[in-house]
Amino acid sequence: MDYFGAMGDVRAMTIARHLHLVTLGVADLARSTAFYEALGWKRSSASQEGVTFIQLSGVVLGLYGWAALAEDAGVPSESTGFRGVSLAHNADSEAEVDRIIGEAVAAGATLVKAPEKVFWGGYSGYFADPDGHLWEVAHNPFFAKDDAGRLRLD
Known part of the structure; x- marks a missing residue:
């Protein structure tokens, strides 16, 4: 049985209309964190060595290494342009x-x-x-x- 078959009728599912986190893949975490802090946005104490979290109104902005984010998602990291x-x-x-x-x-x-x-x-x-x-x-x-x-x- 495939993943969706194990879940039952997918059409009956409802996903709450919330966007909790937007994560941006960045080349240099310190540089990107400094940029967003220069805009007046505060780095959260929930941030860790490899990730910065910034609390926005109703959503959290995450900054995470470009290659690490691609690896986590299981996609190639070599993309450029739009x-x-x-x-x-x-x-x-x-x-x-x-x-x-x-x-x-x-x-x-x-x-x-x-x-x-x-x-x-x-x-x-x-x-x-x-x-x-x-x-x-x-x-x-x-x-x-x-x-x-x-x-x-x-």
Whole structure:
């Protein structure tokens, strides 16, 4: 019996709609940790020698060695270029987008796309962290946030 057969009817399963942890594979853990700390994010005491954890609002950002993360997942570590993923921060205004991207670049990020008005009615730009992970910083006037600053979509 295969794995899914042992689990029964997969269609009946429900996975809670939570994203708990985003882990980024990084070339130099100390450099990447310093970059995110320069953005004002605090390294958690749960961090260990080979991994950095940063508590965000409702999710944890993990920084882990690129090759070690690939080995853990059982995939080759030799990939370059676009990874098909971007992380995003939704700002409260266009001015905040500009400020955040400026601070990221000052902390060592690479400006990928300068902030601009975009086709969907918002304002956004992109930077890449020291390992090339894309971050979009956007002001989306159509997204509401709760009192804790988390996005709330219907």
